[in-house]
Amino acid sequence: MSNLEEHDMDFYQSNYVIDNQEQSCNDSIAYGIFYGSRETQATEQQHPSSSAPPEMFLPSSYAGQIFQPASNSDYYPQFPSDDGFDGERPLLEELGINFDHIWQKTLTVLNPMKPADGSIMNETDLTGPILFCVALGATLLMAGKAQFGYIYGMSAIGCLGIHTLLNLMSSAGVSYGCVASVLGYCLLPMVILSSCAIFFSFQGTLGTVSALLIITWCSLSASKIFISALAMEGQQLLVAYPCALFYGLFALLTVF
Template sequence: MSNLEQFDPDFYQSNYTIDNQEQSSNDSETYGFRNQQVSEQPQPASFVPPEMLMPSGYAGQFFQPASNCDYYSQSPYIDSFDEEPPLLEELGINFDHIWQKTLTVLNPLKPADGSIMNETDLTGPIIFCIALGATLLLAGKVQFGYVYGMSAIGCLGIHALLNLMSSSGVSYGCVASVLGYCLLPMVILSSCAIFFSLQGTFGTVSALVIIGWCSLSASKIFISALDMEGQQLLIAYPCALLYGLFALLTVF
């Protein structure tokens, strides 16, 4: 036994004593008592009724913004939307003006409205050019390239001539618009070529009448839009040369 007591201190040495064990047990009891006090304290309510948060003068509903009619009535954006023109008019497509220009071309004796004719409206000219090419195609003539080529070159020539003759000047889009609308009688001639041949006396006379019709309508519109009174025959002559090329395509 004495031997065990002799080697016991050498076998394992530690700084932990009985006093430390008693102190740790006291600390754990104190910590548990504090947790019990904290758990017994009343916790704040996590849910508050909406009636307590809602002001007394509020009469609306939750999650729904109250509509303010005065704000929308006084908003400048509403007035700007109402004053905006239609989409087709912004794109330069006005069916009323297209119809008036078409009637002006079909009736050479009708006076032209210069304010309407002085617009760069290419909707009608493109339609009439496609219609001319389509009717020539139905007659067995593939002439789309010639139609577009002569139209572009002819518009350049007439544009240069009118700028030399008029003091105010004219835009290329206006010239192309007027010459394109006046191409409508030539579409009628090419439609007749689908059903019977124009290579004869009747076809020649019909082509001359259509050329005069197109050139007089174009010259009438140009003198009305550019205030060139007394110069209709001077403008009609180069227009007749241009429409004569289209007549050659149609007849031959």
């Protein structure tokens, strides 16, 4: 028993001092308080807005309240309203397609004796010429003649030649688009001849006479328009001769 009591006494005895434990605990608390205050001060320096009221950091031009949007128009983009489309031009007019002018030019071509309006004919409108070229090719195709390449090739080369000739004859000058527009509109009588060629044969005398009449019709209409647009009084026959040669090529395609 004495040995057991002596062993228990040795087990509970140690060199651990309670005062040292309390001192180390107090030191750790003081260390945490000191560095905690340091971190709090650093945070306040980095984020000063946390202690200041939010009204101090709003722009001077801001007229609304906090958490409510301002009614100032500078903060919101202005979107165009639907009323702005009322002043827009029609799409066909922006593309250069005017059916009124097309109809007036067509009537001028169909009536060679009608005076031409130079202001309208001076426009580079290619809607009607392209339509008439396609119609001529379609009627020739219905007659068994696929001549689209010849039509476009002769049109481009012929317009270039007459454009050069008119610039040499007139001091005012004319654009290539205007020449192509006038010659294309005056191709309408040739479309009528090619339409008749679907039902009748023009290999004889009737075809020759009809072709000459159509060539005269086309050349007089074209020369009348060029004279009116370029103010070339007294030179209609000089302008009509190269136009007759130009339309004679299409007459050869139609008859033969």
